[in-house]
Amino acid sequence: MDRTKLIHGTLFDIQGFSVHDGPGCRTLIFLKGCSLHCAWCSNPEGISPYPEPLYQISKCTFDGLCIEACPHHAIKQNLEHLVFDRSLCSTCNTFECTSACCSGALRKGGFQITVDTLFKKITRDRQYWGEGGGITLTGGEPFTQSGFVQALLKRCYETFIHTAVETCGNVPWKNIEPCLPWLDWIFFDLKHIDSKKHKQCTGSSNHLILQSAAKLAISFPGRIIFRMPVIPGFNDDSDHIASLCDFILSTGRQEINLLPVHHFGREKYNLLGQTYYTKEFNSIPHLEIERIRSQMEMSGIRCYTGSETPF
């Protein structure tokens, strides 16, 4: 029996017709679990590696059905909302609470899927991509589920499907390396070049990230596009941009995609019972982005903003 049939991955979404994350129309696969914890993250439900309850207070009718149903006694009712002991939830794989909920307030975030089932969906989507489409793995951090990712990429690559991955790079090289033969394209996120600052806002130093970037730049034959979320007051000053350019040039690669910070993920923090910090970061004016872009271009780096990356 084919071993890959048994490998499960944990996802939190699959989206068809994505147009900003690689050539052509693509199917995006969102993998759960991330080794960073960025303050501005717009997909916070992708951070925990486990499925988790998502709770929308506005729909809740407080009838206690979920409280009764939970075998771990992880749900308590507060005056105005339910409180989840999420450490207990992370060990749960039965989710009696979401099945019991009738109001639609509780939903399971994340699900497990086999390579086989996922590949069937990809095959379906493939007929609609048109010219130059493919899949892009994102998340979360895809390489945290290296075995699954490797099996999936191989399956796709062998059937001539264009494969891309978006990674934060904060994973051991042994997680990345075995996937490389089956990859056409890598988006590599860089948040800050200064390790201390990096740790402040992402919870982790950038040591491993810079190492991975340097290694990939040498050993990966396909296209690498760096990506930087532009966070005002954190990584948008010209000194930082200068050192970032130095680093990129030192890898031998020369493409970067600037992504202005946005707040579309705000509601999801409520669903997870977390505080949303990104609001402390203002939106970035278009002129500022242009300033950074021209500084990068001056250093000899090809810089694309937002969705304008040529694929």
Next chain:
Amino acid sequence: MITTKNPHINYYGHQPGESIENREQKRSLSPRANTARELYFSAKSSTSMEFPYWYTRRWEELEGEIPIIRRAEALKAGFSHLTPVIYPGEILAMGKAAFLRGSYPMPWLSEAFFMAAEDKLYKEAQESGKLTADTFTTMGKGGGNVTTSVGKVISIAGKFGIRVEEMPIMLEVAKKWKDKSVDDVGHKYEQLVPGYSEKEALMRSVICMFDSGYTLPQGREVINYYYPLQFGIEGIIANCKESTAAVAGYPDMDRLYFFQAVIIMLEGLQKWIRNYAEEARFLTSIEKDEKQKAEYSEMAERLDWISAKPPRTFHDALQMIWIFHVAVLNEDAISGLSPGRVGQVLYPFWQRDIKNGIINREQSLEMLECMRIKFTEIDCFASMGVVGGVLSGNTFNNLCIGGSLKDGTSAANELEMLILEAGITCDTPQPTLSLLYDENLPEEFLLKGVECTKIGTGYPAWINNRVAMEFLVSNYGHEGLNMEEARAWAIGGCLETSPGSWMPLELDGEIHWIPGGSAPATSVGVHFLNLPKLLEVALFDGMDMRTSQRIFPSHGYALDTYEELWKSFQYYFSRACHILTLTNNVQHDAWRKISPSLINSMLKPDCLAKGKDIGQMGCRYNTTFNIESCGTANLVNSLAALKKNVFTEKNYSLNEYRKALLANFGYKTAQETGSYSLIDQVPTEQYHTWKKIHRQSLDAPKFGNDDPFVDTIMKDWEDWFCDMAHNYRSLYDQPMYACQISVSTHGPMGAVTLAGPDGRLSGTTFSDGSVSAYPGTDKNGPYALFNSATCWSHSKSQNSQLNMKIHPSVVKGREGSRKFLELIRAYLRKGGFHVQFNIVDSRMLKQAQSDPEKYRSLLVRVAGFTQYWVELGKQIQDEVIARTEYEEL
């Protein structure tokens, strides 16, 4: 991270972003067209009695005359007495009536429905159940609709204003048609159909919406401009005179009267056109501005010429097709008279003018913009149920571009590129555009289409040329339609595949084969069957539980198995088709006898050759009657929920389900909450009793997610429906076929339907179209929806309809255009017949709902057409807001 996954937290919500996303920058229209559009915006839908008064007067004078001659004389009198009005800056003149948005009632079709509510005639009509649809239809409150009486203007049918001094004439004229109109005569004889009372019950319960024979007896068809363009009015009259001589005294004498009638009618049109020429001359004489004076003078010359001769230039030709378009609209209550493939028809004229330097591209664009404004001015006078419930005020003058030439090569040309450009610069709702997609159309043309779709007007709709031709060959093959002829097709009306023919236009000794319609009205026959309501009636063994009235006799099934449920539904559906086919055939027979088509008949091949009008099968193809459905996704989802929860998993008994439906799952009704969207419904205290069954109903498999459990039900329904429709025969003894567009009926039809086993609440709007998912239930993205939508062969049906709402950010920029085209192309390649897009932000729509005047020019695409947002009914507005956005920022 650029790829935020939006939290699809519930069925109907998504998290709004920070600011309101604007549509991509639009190009501005020419000053001339802009002035005309401003004028249109400030005009109200108005009606006057001029035409009906003179029509009726002449009709009465000719008592005892041969009916078709009487009709021709009456039309002639009406046209001759229309007051000509020309607006400054116009380069295309003439309109339906003396008002800019003018139209008038046609009491010879139906006199009862436009009477004031207190009038006796109206009351009588209501009692027989005909007007129930009106009471469940809401009309858009903004824009040019006259929804309430103001000062000396009285509102009728919830849309039209009429001067108070004309009201007595209106009632007087209406009363003259009592017992003589198509409606009354048809009604008298339809009662002779066995089982007639069942038909009345169907109408009262709004299982069927509207009779067919007297509401909009013509339309949903493609006009044919060939004869006037080739021969001119004089040429056609001469031809009719020759034909008269050839048939007088020979058997089949009806031909004699037909040719005479055409001559009389054409004389009326000539008088009408010349009255306008006279007005233009008068304006020339008093105009001070030299430029305007010259334009009036040129217009007078042009109209005089066209009143007799074939066109000399593109401008002449455009003016001429507009005149004939209006003429046909004035002979009957018509919606959906499509100009068809104007870019093919006028191309020989345009090409010649360009070559000879008579016109340049800029002037052509201006003319095409003015044409758009003219088409937008068209109003259709009908009852509120028809205008609001079916049309949403839209008149469906669908213009097709793309498709194939006679030899099968790509038909896209430069003039069609300009038509698209005019659609971008002048984003009025009419004429709406449909792009007949074929694999051999050039990329440049397709991307131009994408550019137009992206500005958010909702057009062009993308239509599958191959699927339509397949449908035509299999449904009209027995009448001699072959593959070559199939290529002449176009969309008639909203989305009705209509057959056409190739006509040999001779210009400077060279033959140009131009396409034009060659079949009569479609979307006549059985109008809009309420599928979810029929399932409800099957569940309650023949009863309408909203009114506690019996519709059908008991079906006799115990409903112990899913198969029995399916059979009981099929049984009632077939019964409805049977009785409605027969009663509507009677009505159409009354129509063809009392109000035969003359202008449209004269235009359509081969009426002039055969000497027969449309009602006598004068057209080349006559298999146009159809059976229309509404609420497909709700039917299919309901069947799936029952199959799962009652018959497979046995979570509930059917009786428990019946109770839950009657209790509306513990919610208030939509009429109580004033919103027709599921998202805004309010629970009562009983909610807790039903919450579990409601949740399990909502969680049951839903169409649109590539889930075989429910998609096989969809396929079973479609395969059965498309085949069984052929079992019914039209007035012209031709098999009927399935037509699957909801237009706007999914609002009022949802309003009369109890909660559904799919979790839909009582009174709320159904899903639109026939392969659109129910709002918010397609949770696996467009590709899964495409797979579900194409689980059956669309060429078996006259149409299928898929409406999608897309956020502008998804298709932004040049790269976005290319990828958007890939999406469209992929669906059509998979065999989808139709797809169209709302590129719009739902927050923008919500703002527009509370502040309609600020959004006066916002266009929205609903169910096969485009309309100004503020003119849509609230039910439809709610439904558009709730529809899933494919938002991937």
